Amino acid sequence: MNSISNISNFNLNKGNLKKEEIITLLNTKQNDINTLMRIANSKRKNDIITYSKNIFIPLTEICRNYCGYCTFRKDPSEPKAVILKSKKETIEELKFGEKYGCKEALFALGEQADHETIVKSSLAKKGFGSMLEYLYDICEATLNETNLLPHTNAGILSYGEMKALKEVNVSMGLMLESSSERLMDTIAHKNSPGKKPSLRIKTISNAGKLKIPYTTGILIGIGETKEEIAESLLEIKKLNDKYGHIQEIIIQNFRPKPGIPMEKVKEPSLLDMIRTVSVAKILFDEVSIQVPPNLNYDTCQTFLLCGADDWGGVSPVSTDYVNPESKWPKIKHLKELTSDGGLKLEERLAIYPKYMNKNYLNNELLNKTLHLSHSL
Ligand SMILES: O=c1nc2n(C[C@H](O)[C@H](O)[C@H](O)CO)c3cc(O)ccc3cc-2c(=O)[nH]1
Ligand SMILES: C[C@H]1O[C@@H](n2cnc3c(N)ncnc32)[C@H](O)[C@@H]1O
Ligand code: SF4
Numbered sequence: 001m002n003s004i005s006n007i008s009n010f011n012l013n014k015g016n017l018k019k020e021e022i023i024t025l026l027n028t029k030q031n032d033i034n035t036l037m038r039i040a041n042s043k044r045k046n047d048i049i050t051y052s053k054n055i056f057i058p059l060t061e062i063c064r065n066y067c068g069y070c071t072f073r074k075d076p077s078e079p080k081a082v083i084l085k086s087k088k089e090t091i092e093e094l095k096f097g098e099k100y101g102c103k104e105a106l107f108a109l110g111e112q113a114d115h116e117t118i119v120k121s122s123l124a125k126k127g128f129g130s131m132l133e134y135l136y137d138i139c140e141a142t143l144n145e146t147n148l149l150p151h152t153n154a155g156i157l158s159y160g161e162m163k164a165l166k167e168v169n170v171s172m173g174l175m176l177e178s179s180s181e182r183l184m185d186t187i188a189h190k191n192s193p194g195k196k197p198s199l200r201i202k203t204i205s206n207a208g209k210l211k212i213p214y215t216t217g218i219l220i221g222i223g224e225t226k227e228e229i230a231e232s233l234l235e236i237k238k239l240n241d242k243y244g245h246i247q248e249i250i251i252q253n254f255r256p257k258p259g260i261p262m263e264k265v266k267e268p269s270l271l272d273m274i275r276t277v278s279v280a281k282i283l284f285d286e287v288s289i290q291v292p293p294n295l296n297y298d299t300c301q302t303f304l305l306c307g308a309d310d311w312g313g314v315s316p317v318s319t320d321y322v323n324p325e326s327k328w329p330k331i332k333h334l335k336e337l338t339s340d341g342g343l344k345l346e347e348r349l350a351i352y353p354k355y356m357n358k359n360y361l362n363n364e365l366l367n368k369t370l371h372l373s374h375s376l
Contacts, residue, residue, distance in 0.1 A: 015237075015283045022230035025279050026272075033274065040278035040307035043285070049304065049338045050288070050348040053331075054104035054313035055097030055148070058321045059085050059138065060131070062119050063110025063155070065192035068261040069222055069254055072322045073110055076118045084122040090138055093318075094146045100316045103372055104350035105148040107135065108322065111155025111194045132161050139168035149369060151215070151313075151350040156199050159206045166212050170351040170365055171247065173215030174207075176200050179235040180228040187261050188222040201235060208243025213355040217250025217290070220276055221268030229276060233283055240287060245360075247352040248288035248310055251277050253295050255323055270299055274306055281307030288352065293334060294326040304341040310348075347376050 017025070028036050061074040061082040074081035094105055113119045114131040128134045131154070139150040152165055153173040165172065177189075179197045189195040207214045218232045233249075240246040253268050273296070281289050290310040293300040300311075314328050329337070331345075338345040349372055355361070356369050 015285050017279075017283055019227070019230050019234060022233065022279055022283070023226050025282075026226040026229055026275050028275060033271065036278045037274060037306040040281040041305055043281050043307055044309065047343045048346045049309055049311060049343045050346050051311040051314045051331075051334065052104045052348055052350050053100075053102045054106045054151075054315050054318075054350070055094060055102045056106045056108060056313070056315055056318040056321055057085065057090055057093060058082055059090070059107055059109045059135070060113040060119060061110055061321075062113040062116050064112045064115055065110075065155070065194045066261075067189065067192045067195065068187040069219070069256075069265075070322075071257055071260055071324070072108075076116060083118055084126075084134070087126075087138060087141060091141060091145055094142060094148055097315075097317045098146050098148060102315065102317060103148060103347075104313060105139075105142050105146070105150045106153070106313055106350075107138065107150060108153045109155075132157075132164060136164055136168055139165065143168060143364065143368065147368075147372065149350045149365075149372065153215070156194050156203045157206075159210070162203075162206055162210055162212060166210055167362055167365075169212070170349070170361065170369055171213040171215060171355070172207060174200060174203050175217050175219060175250065175252065176204065176232060176236060177219045178222065178224045178228055179232040180224055182228070183223060186223050187265070197235075201239070204236075204239050204246075205243070208239060208245045211243075211360050212245060213247045213351050213360055214245045215248050215250065215290075216246060217248075217252055218276075219252050219254055220273060221254035221265070222262070223265070230279075233280060237283055240284070244286075245355075246287050247355060248290045248312075249280055249284060250290045250292065250312060251280055251308075252292060255295055255326065257325060270302065273299075274302060277303050277308050278306040281309075286354075292320075292326075293337075294320055294328045295323060297326065297329065300329075301337050301341055304338065304343055311345075313350075349373055349376070 063073040149170040151171050183189045288310040289308045290312040291303040291308045293311045335345040
């Protein structure tokens with residue numbers, strides 16, 4: 001029987017869990033789950049739960065992948081598809097967000113959209129040769145014309161692309177999703193060359209070499225096994241042990257929705273989320289564990305009991321374009337939910353304090369970041 005009653009034999013303090021031990025923890029039942037939660041929660045360094053006030057700008061919804069869980073991606077033929085959001089509209093939206101206190105400009109977009117002719121010609125009309133050039137220009141304008149700090153998640157990028165974007169982003173991100181090659185043959189990733197684990201790992205590793213403060217995470221409930229969850233977390237740990245650039249890990253639960261290939265796939269159970277969040281907290285000492293509250297509207301308090309310490313980007317103005325049916329809780333509500341658990345809600349920036357220095361940021365980004373952080 002799987003049990004963690006032998007948990008004292010596990011090296012829980014240093015987070016040096018072996019794969020087999022993680023799998024055991026991911027399979028815990030009944031009282032052992034309480035123990036697991038208690039141990040994870042005891043790893044908290046303080047009673048603060050952070051969030052970042054952001055505005056989500058989907059610069060393009062065109063994407064070369066077809067993930068079985070995604071409703072964000074649109075075909076160029078769909079009348080409502082965002083081919084390329086203009087700079088004028090982007091800045092107007094950002095300025096609106098700024099009025100409501102947003103400090104993070106979240107640019108999340110389809111992967112390698114410029115491989116599509118319609119995007120390429122739209123870029124050319126504006127005088128840009130690639131999505132990278134456009135992204136750079138938009139992030140630069142964000143810095144020049146607003147007080148927001150850019151965070152870009154554009155799917156996999158090359159070393160050169162990230163080297164360029166580092167100059168105009170305080171942090172960047174890419175969900176590992178899962179380190180499982182096997183999922184490349186399943187409904188989740190079979191039409192998504194960009195979800196190949198080796199490519200995602202390469203991107204995250206290049207970000208480490210470039211000293212880019214980084215957000216990654218795993219998507220739970222897309223057909224992965226417990227063993228594969230353990231392997232994914234260990235892969236992220238390996239990357240962070242090597243470079244130390246991972247500022248937060250998102251434990252994101254898959255949300256089924258009408259019209260997607262995975263429409264009929266069951267969402268992960270609350271207990272599976274509890275087990276995964278707890279294990280992640282035990283495994284990572286210096287990295288924040290983020291659980292998005294909009295994807296767990298009624299249950300998110302539970303994650304406060306297993307060591308989660310960040311709610312991620314929460315927007316007072318924009319929808320979560322990846323999960324548009326999942327409304328953000330109001331900050332006031334989030335504050336009440338957090339303090340009800342004996343914890344304190346605190347706003348943070350898109351870059352965590354330990355990276356606010358010359359090793360990670362150029363002068364302009366550092367000055368802007370420090371200035372904003374004093375206003376929190
Ligand atoms: O509103 C969202 N924000 C998402 N974010 C934003 C995130 O919550 C914040 O940008 C970070 O916490 C940085 O402040 C992501 C960022 C990444 O780098 C990678 C993946 C995600 C996923 C989402 C998401 O699904 N919805
Ligand atoms: C931006 C991130 O959103 C996640 N994502 C994409 N589709 C869904 C869904 N249906 N439910 C939950 N998360 C999703 C992926 O992990 C992606 O990398
Ligand atoms: S999740 Fe990202 S990569 Fe996958 S189809 Fe959607 S937009 Fe493209």
